Amino acid sequence: MFEKSEWGVNMSSLLNTNVFDYVNVLDKAADAAWLRNDAISNNLANVDTPGYKRQDVDFQSQLSRALRRSRYTSMDAKVANLKTNRLSPLCYTDYAGFSYRIDGNNVDVDTEGVYLAKNQITYQGLNLSITQEFQNLKAVMK
Numbered sequence: 001m002f003e004k005s006e007w008g009v010n011m012s013s014l015l016n017t018n019v020f021d022y023v024n025v026l027d028k029a030a031d032a033a034w035l036r037n038d039a040i041s042n043n044l045a046n047v048d049t050p051g052y053k054r055q056d057v058d059f060q061s062q063l064s065r066a067l068r069r070s071r072y073t074s075m076d077a078k079v080a081n082l083k084t085n086r087l088s089p090l091c092y093t094d095y096a097g098f099s100y101r102i103d104g105n106n107v108d109v110d111t112e113g114v115y116l117a118k119n120q121i122t123y124q125g126l127n128l129s130i131t132q133e134f135q136n137l138k139a140v141m142k
Helices: 011-015 023-047 061-067 075-080 108-140
Strands: 054-060 088-092
Touching: 011 023, 011 061, 023 054, 023 061, 023 075, 023 108
Parallel strands: none
Antiparallel strands: 054 088
16 A cells, blocks of 8 residues: 655554654644734734734643643653644633723733744744654654
């Protein structure tokens, strides 16, 4: 069915292993960071909309909760046991935040700018990590 790749590895045996566990988790995290970027951009676009409440995306606590389910195991085992199809970011509206204006809008441009910069650094770091994982796999297959 699958033939050997350019590195001489049988692709069907590679696909049946857990070599992509970390890549799958990193991919989910990158998708969540992209979604958070959209939410922050939407907040900035609605800074002058009366009554608008900021939106945000939480993935970190979802991932932490999923990893805590496998107590007393190595990180490799925890990542291998994750059900990535059940791991999804949580989108929510921030009603708890203070309203900065009389019209009820709770978006602060400076705060959103900081969140956006932090999120972009996170996204770039995740992409770099994914690239590194594939370089590691390539090195192992040589």
